[in-house]
Structure formats: C-alpha cells, structure tokens
Amino acid sequence: MEAVLLYFDDCPNWQQTASHLDRLTSEFPDLKVTRQFVDTDEAAQRLGFLGSPTVRLDGVDLFAASDTPVGLSCRIYMTPNGPAGSPTLEQLRDALASASGRVEESSRMRCSCCGEQRDMGSLAALLCHDDIKICKTCVGWLMQQAGGVDVTPTLPVSDMDAAEEFYRRAGFEVRRYDDGFAFVTLDDQSVFDLGVDTRATPTHNAAGCYIISADTDAWHDRLVAAGLPATQVEAKPWGMREFSLADPSGNTIRIGKPLGPGADA
Numbered sequence: 001m002e003a004v005l006l007y008f009d010d011c012p013n014w015q016q017t018a019s020h021l022d023r024l025t026s027e028f029p030d031l032k033v034t035r036q037f038v039d040t041d042e043a044a045q046r047l048g049f050l051g052s053p054t055v056r057l058d059g060v061d062l063f064a065a066s067d068t069p070v071g072l073s074c075r076i077y078m079t080p081n082g083p084a085g086s087p088t089l090e091q092l093r094d095a096l097a098s099a100s101g102r103v104e105e106s107s108r109m110r111c112s113c114c115g116e117q118r119d120m121g122s123l124a125a126l127l128c129h130d131d132i133k134i135c136k137t138c139v140g141w142l143m144q145q146a147g148g149v150d151v152t153p154t155l156p157v158s159d160m161d162a163a164e165e166f167y168r169r170a171g172f173e174v175r176r177y178d179d180g181f182a183f184v185t186l187d188d189q190s191v192f193d194l195g196v197d198t199r200a201t202p203t204h205n206a207a208g209c210y211i212i213s214a215d216t217d218a219w220h221d222r223l224v225a226a227g228l229p230a231t232q233v234e235a236k237p238w239g240m241r242e243f244s245l246a247d248p249s250g251n252t253i254r255i256g257k258p259l260g261p262g263a264d265a
C-alpha cells in the first residue's frame with residue numbers, strides 16, 4: 001500500500017507527520033511512503049489538497065472531513081490532546097490499520113467511466129485526480145475518442161493447431177475464425193491475429209510483434225513456468241527492459257516496458 005504525504009514548505013507540522021510515517025513503515029512492511037510538494041494555489045485546487053499535512057493511502061484521504069476546505073493552508077487535526085497541526089502517531093497507526101484492512105477487502109472497484117466493477121489491476125488513476133479510476137476498456141475507448149489508432153497485426157503461422165496450443169499455454173485466449181485465421185486476445189483486448197501461411201517457418205519467418213506491458217517481469221515468470229522458451233529479461237540500449245520468445249512458426253514476440261529514470265537493469 002502506498003501512502004502519499006502532501007505538504008507545503010511553510011507548514012510547520014508536516015515533518016512531524018513525516019517522522020510518524022517513517023516510524024510506521026517498520027510496523028507495516030508493505031507500506032511505501034512518498035511525498036508530494038504542493039506549491040501553488042492552483043496545484044492545491046487541482047489535487048483537492050485539504051491543507052498541510054495531508055496523508056492519502058492508495059489515493060484515499062486517511063482523515064477526510066467533509067468541512068475541510070481545499071487550499072494552501074495548514075490543516076487542523078482533532079487529537080486526544082486537542083486541536084493540533086498533525087495527527088498523532090496513534091491516530092496514524094489506527095487509520096493505516098483500518099484502511100489497509102479495507103484495501104485488502106476491496107480488490108475490486110467501480111470504473112469512474114463505465115461504472116463496472118473491475119479488478120484494481122485493470123484500473124488506472126488520472127494524474128490530476130487520483131480518485132478517478134478508469135478501466136482498461138474505457139482507456140481504449142478514450143484513445144479512440146482522442147483520435148488514436150488501435151493496431152492488430154496478423155502473424156503468419158504454418159501450423160494453426162501448434163500456434164493455438166502455444167498461445168494458450170502463454171496465457172492468451174485464442175478464438176478460431178475459420179481454418180486459416182484466429183484472433184488472439186488478452187482479457188478481451190485484441191493483441192494480434194494469426195493467419196495461415198505455409199512459408200512461415202523458424203528459418204524463414206522474420207515477423208513478430210512487440211507487446212508493451214508494465215508487468216513485463218510477471219509475464220516472463222509466467223511464460224518460463226509454462227515451459228516456454230523465453231530469453232532473459234534485459235535492459236536494452238533502446239531504453240526498454242524486455243525479453244522475447246519465438247512461436248513454433250518463428251514469429252518473435254517481444255515483451256517489454258520502458259526503462260524509467262534510475263531503473264535497474
């Protein structure tokens with residue numbers, strides 16, 4: 001679980017909250033704390049900043065009170081010792097404990113766009129409003145609305161049965177259209193199609209496709225566990241962390257993700 005401490009520099013109390021949170025990371029092993037500096041009124045409005053310090057766990061305010069105004073101001077907490085500029089260590093501990101129980105309970109959430117309940121893993125939050133979470137399907141729809149293109153290549157395969165078996169083992173869904181054509185999807189999302197071409201053999205076939213996935217390492221583990229011939233995951237000079245595997249017809253499927261700044265190879 002990820003806690004974000006939002007603060008501004010002139011606030012005399014955020015460092016106390018920061019030190020409480022640092023201490024609590026030893027009690028909550030899966031707690032990761034980051035800080036977000038809010039420096040302008042405009043940023044405060046954009047982030048729905050309820051004052052400094054504010055702590056959000058997985059995007060949800062730990063101490064939300066409906067009457068707290070948005071703005072670049074100090075935040076007042078009601079503590080057992082009276083009003084204070086920071087919640088106490090005990091209050092933070094209790095709030096984290098109950099919120100983390102809640103997080104585990106609700107591994108599914110409603111998409112803010114289509115309203116369907118989705119797995120958290122298939123939802124992404126907006127950069128400017130992390131309480132707005134959009135599912136994969138709606139992101140695809142938005143991409144089209146924004147004029148983006150959606151590409152599905154056709155990979156040539158000489159043996160459709162062998163290809164079907166290979167891609168199912170790799171975790172894709174394969175749906176035959178007829179003897180010579182099949183759709184390969186992942187969670188209802190089109191990835192590529194397969195078309196019969198008897199010339200497609202490992203020695204002659206140079207076709208392939210590139211799958212960009214934030215879960216590159218999980219993909220690798222899964223494919224290796226399925227006994228498929230995946231190469232090592234490596235940082236490449238073109239800025240990707242990737243690996244590849246070849247299907248029985250010689251198509252090279254590369255799976256990778258962009259190397260972030262300071263990413264370890």
Ligand SMILES: [Zn+2]
Pocket residue numbers: 111112113114115116134135136137138
């Ligand atoms: Zn949706």
